[in-house]
Amino acid sequence: MNFAWATRTDVGRVRDHNEDSVWPTTDGSTAEMLAVAVADGMGGHAGGEVASATALDTAMTVSGEPTMRILAANLAVVDAARQRPRLTGMGTTLTLALLDPDGDLDIGHVGDSRAYLLRDGTLQQLTRDHSYVADLIAAGKLTPEEAESHPYRSVLTRAVGLDPTVEVDSYGLILQFGDRILLCSDGLTSMVSDGPLSEILDRQGSPPAMTADALVTAANDAGGIDNITVVIIDVAE
Ligand code: MG
Numbered sequence: 001m002n003f004a005w006a007t008r009t010d011v012g013r014v015r016d017h018n019e020d021s022v023w024p025t026t027d028g029s030t031a032e033m034l035a036v037a038v039a040d041g042m043g044g045h046a047g048g049e050v051a052s053a054t055a056l057d058t059a060m061t062v063s064g065e066p067t068m069r070i071l072a073a074n075l076a077v078v079d080a081a082r083q084r085p086r087l088t089g090m091g092t093t094l095t096l097a098l099l100d101p102d103g104d105l106d107i108g109h110v111g112d113s114r115a116y117l118l119r120d121g122t123l124q125q126l127t128r129d130h131s132y133v134a135d136l137i138a139a140g141k142l143t144p145e146e147a148e149s150h151p152y153r154s155v156l157t158r159a160v161g162l163d164p165t166v167e168v169d170s171y172g173l174i175l176q177f178g179d180r181i182l183l184c185s186d187g188l189t190s191m192v193s194d195g196p197l198s199e200i201l202d203r204q205g206s207p208p209a210m211t212a213d214a215l216v217t218a219a220n221d222a223g224g225i226d227n228i229t230v231v232i233i234d235v236a237e
Contacts (some may be wrong), residue, residue, distance in 0.1 A: 069096055080161075107127065130156055
């Protein structure tokens with residue numbers, strides 16, 4: 001199994017700095033184990049950038065399963081905040097995927113960045129947001145459409161770096177040839193709903209780099225109110 005990937009991170013059209021981080025930072029392809037991740041930081045005094053960059057630096061330096069990497073990242077962000085009191089309260093989402101050429105996909109996840117699978121033309125969200133509105137939707141108290149304009153739509157119920165302990169969700173999947181995986185920050189999904197998202201991802205013959213560019217363009221065309229980060233991975237023989 002081979003993986004071809006592209007990553008993009010874009011400041012958007014409203015914010016003056018980019019608090020998202022992405023890994024890898026260059027496009028490529030491999031027949032070996034591939035690690036990819038998206039982190040969306042939050043916090044004043046540059047805390048957002050520091051939190052997301054610290055989390056990814058740590059998660060991609062340590063070895064092991066996604067959950068172990070996210071727990072290490074969590075401690076690193078907590079430590080960084082202790083050393084720089086101005087950054088107290090900084091945190092980040094972290095969605096991390098390991099793709100094994102033998103076909104195993106393992107995902108670790110905290111926050112509201114997302115992982116999706118496009119298989120045979122059908123888009124499936126693999127992760128569940130750790131957010132106030134996601135809890136309301138799960139409880140049947142809010143529809144996904146209502147959540148899109150809810151005043152608390154960006155309030156997280158879990159984040160990396162706020163506390164020395166954090167609960168990490170994990171997801172597993174057996175990959176198939178032709179699968180396309182998307183990891184993204186909420187700057188994409190708050191601007192581009194599942195219909196157009198699926199349409200862009202499913203354009204035949206569109207390589208990861210072209211699709212990643214198209215997703216960033218779509219989010220910016222819709223307003224670009226937040227930083228936009230995407231990772232696309234295609235699974236080939
Ligand atoms: Mg965001």
